[in-house]
Amino acid sequence: MKYILFILLFSSSAFSGNYNHVLGEIQSLTILNHFPEKRNTDNLILVETFENPNLKDDPQSGDFYLEHAVDHSFQLEKSIKREGTTAGRFEINKSDPKIWGGHRTEMSQAQNTARAEGWYGFSQYFPASYTSGSTGEVIGQWHDQADKGEHVDRSPSNTLLTSDGRIKWMVRWDADKIMDSGYSDGLEYIDLGAIPNNEWIDWVVHIKYSHTNTGILEVWMNGEKVIDRQNMPNSYNDDAYPYFKFGIYKWNWGSDSSQKVIYYDEVRIGNENSCYDEVKLGAY
Ligand SMILES: [Ca+2]
Ligand SMILES: [Ca+2]
Ligand SMILES: [Ca+2]
Numbered sequence: 001m002k003y004i005l006f007i008l009l010f011s012s013s014a015f016s017g018n019y020n021h022v023l024g025e026i027q028s029l030t031i032l033n034h035f036p037e038k039r040n041t042d043n044l045i046l047v048e049t050f051e052n053p054n055l056k057d058d059p060q061s062g063d064f065y066l067e068h069a070v071d072h073s074f075q076l077e078k079s080i081k082r083e084g085t086t087a088g089r090f091e092i093n094k095s096d097p098k099i100w101g102g103h104r105t106e107m108s109q110a111q112n113t114a115r116a117e118g119w120y121g122f123s124q125y126f127p128a129s130y131t132s133g134s135t136g137e138v139i140g141q142w143h144d145q146a147d148k149g150e151h152v153d154r155s156p157s158n159t160l161l162t163s164d165g166r167i168k169w170m171v172r173w174d175a176d177k178i179m180d181s182g183y184s185d186g187l188e189y190i191d192l193g194a195i196p197n198n199e200w201i202d203w204v205v206h207i208k209y210s211h212t213n214t215g216i217l218e219v220w221m222n223g224e225k226v227i228d229r230q231n232m233p234n235s236y237n238d239d240a241y242p243y244f245k246f247g248i249y250k251w252n253w254g255s256d257s258s259q260k261v262i263y264y265d266e267v268r269i270g271n272e273n274s275c276y277d278e279v280k281l282g283a284y
Contacts, residue, residue: 040278043270043271043278044268044271044274045113046063046109046110046268046269048088048268050076050081050084050087050088055076056075059074064108064246064267065107066105066106066107066247067106067107067245069097069104070096070097072093073090073092074088074089075091080125082125082200082265082281083282087263088263089261089263090106090261090262090263091105091260092104092105092248093259094258095258103249103251103253104249104250105247106247107247107264107267108143109245111145111240111243113243114145114240114243115241116208117206117208117272118206118270118271119205119269119271120205120207120269120279121267121270121280121281122246123266123267123281124140124200124201124203124263125199125201125262126195126197127197127198127263129261130195130197130257131165131257132163132165133163133254133255134163134254135163135250135252136164137162138249138250139160139162139247139248139262140160140244140245140246141156141245141249142159142207142244142245143156143243143244144236147238147239149178150178150179151181153182154172154182155182156242157184157209157234157235158172158207158234166191166192166193166194166195167192168189168191168192169189169190171187171190172186173233174186174211175233179236179237185233186233190227200265201221201222202281203219203221207234208272209241209242210234211236212233213231213233215231216230216231217229220276244269246267265281266281
């Protein structure tokens with residue numbers, strides 16, 4: 001219940017106020033960095049560049065809502081960043097208290113800002129200490145919003161995960177309006193290569209959600225298109241659309257390292273009118 005209240009409390013006020021603050025920062029950064037032209041940002045819904053120092057003491061002061069157990073779960077990082085002066089450092093330990101059945105430190109899009117189609121840009125960095133064994137971790141998810149009377153513990157329809165030293169995309173879909181179990185009609189894993197330690201990955205994701213053959217899923221990794229699923233189902237049959245979460249979530253620990261740290265920077269969400277250039281890193 002505390003969690004639900006929390007979302008309600010922050011869903012209206014934090015969103016609009018802080019976005020203006022971020023925009024103000026961005027405008028001054030633009031002048032400082034002498035970008036040749038100001039790019040269009042009209043279709044961006046949420047932005048987190050981790051340049052706001054208030055995030056240090058109040059991780060809820062940005063455009064996203066942090067779900068974390070302890071203070072070390074989220075920190076501002078100066079030495080490892082993609083753009084500007086700081087990035088977000090996300091940490092979970094096997095000994096941390098659990099949240100909602102697992103270890104997590106994740107920033108979440110407000111559920112009421114989820115749209116039928118979206119563009120998502122974010123940069124992600126795995127330090128040398130990051131290893132992944134057979135149990136795996138969720139490092140990005142497009143979390144579904146179940147209909148009334150439906151299982152709420154379904155796996156996300158689109159998930160970015162690490163396991164066995166690899167990065168993988170998992171897409172699930174189902175045609176039933178009310179799914180009678182957590183199992184989906186379809187499931188596809190797409191291997192995206194070995195986890196690259198000590199370097200940034202710049203992601204751009206475009207999803208037009210559909211449980212029928214009208215779905216679009218496009219994913220670019222460092223500018224290279226690695227997933228192109230056109231006119232295929234890619235989500236569940238729900239009234240509300242999925243919302244994006246980034247960070248790290250681990251539901252079970254194996255014998256690999258007892259601590260996981262990931263850094264994020266340059267996070268942007270655009271609406272259905274947005275595009276690659278609007279959400280990619282350094283887009284100001
Ligand atoms: Ca930054
Ligand atoms: Ca089904
Ligand atoms: Ca449903």
